[in-house]
Amino acid sequence: ILRGSEARPHLKPYMASLQLDGQHVCGGFLIAEQWVLSAAHCTEETDGKLFQVLLGAHSLTEPEPHKRLYRVRAQFPHPGSNIHNNKDDLLLLQLEEKAELNSDVRVLPFQREDRDVAADTECEVAGWGTIDHSGRRPDKLQQVQRPVISRDVCNHRTRHDGTVTRNMMCTDSRRKDTCKGDSGGPLVCDGVAEGVVTAGSRVCGNYKKPAIYTRIAPYAAWIDSVMASADG
Numbered sequence: 001i002l003r004g005s006e007a008r009p010h011l012k013p014y015m016a017s018l019q020l021d022g023q024h025v026c027g028g029f030l031i032a033e034q035w036v037l038s039a040a041h042c043t044e045e046t047d048g049k050l051f052q053v054l055l056g057a058h059s060l061t062e063p064e065p066h067k068r069l070y071r072v073r074a075q076f077p078h079p080g081s082n083i084h085n086n087k088d089d090l091l092l093l094q095l096e097e098k099a100e101l102n103s104d105v106r107v108l109p110f111q112r113e114d115r116d117v118a119a120d121t122e123c124e125v126a127g128w129g130t131i132d133h134s135g136r137r138p139d140k141l142q143q144v145q146r147p148v149i150s151r152d153v154c155n156h157r158t159r160h161d162g163t164v165t166r167n168m169m170c171t172d173s174r175r176k177d178t179c180k181g182d183s184g185g186p187l188v189c190d191g192v193a194e195g196v197v198t199a200g201s202r203v204c205g206n207y208k209k210p211a212i213y214t215r216i217a218p219y220a221a222w223i224d225s226v227m228a229s230a231d232g
């Protein structure tokens, strides 16, 4: 998160850190006791290894009362996701066991009504992604509030030039923005997860490249079917 602020500890108890060998790679969030939603692009450089999922954390390194690392039983990238574009950039992770829910670990509801969030709506995004252009990484969860911009503005030829589909949404990226390592985290508007951070053009903090999110509502049926079909 560029030019955000430290989140109030454990006030976003749905936040997950997807880790490999103890390193934060991507964000994610708890959508059910045994399920985390993130971005399919996060698996690009994992060489087939399964993530571990850190829940209940504010600091990535300090001991905290309800912080716990969960193993992943299975990972389900959306079948339409691919490395060449941002389409269907969603990843479902089934935890080895149900997460223990408590004051620091909580499920976040996601939007099921497929209707665009109005432009200028202020939404919040959080993550342990890079906090400056030198790629510095935070120890503590960061957050930033960003206004939604219309798909038409986001698709202007000087911005994302028509690549933003109806299954995506955008927020203004002037100065304050998402960045490397924030992918997979939720865009929360009025307490509901409306989108999942995607790297898009990978650019951070440049108003000409608004942040792009995969809208969740169009994928509610896919999410429900994967959760229903997986064992346990």
Ligand SMILES: NCc1cccc(NC(=O)c2cccc3[nH]c(C(N)=O)cc23)c1
Pocket (backbone or CB within 6 Å): 173, 177, 178, 179, 180, 181, 182, 183, 197, 198, 199, 200, 201, 202, 203, 204, 205, 210, 211, 212
């Ligand atoms: N503001 C939109 C936004 C949201 C989330 C992430 C990103 N930016 C990256 O993720 C990124 C940035 C720079 C070099 C990078 N290299 C790689 C990579 N996978 O090799 C990713 C990146 C941008």
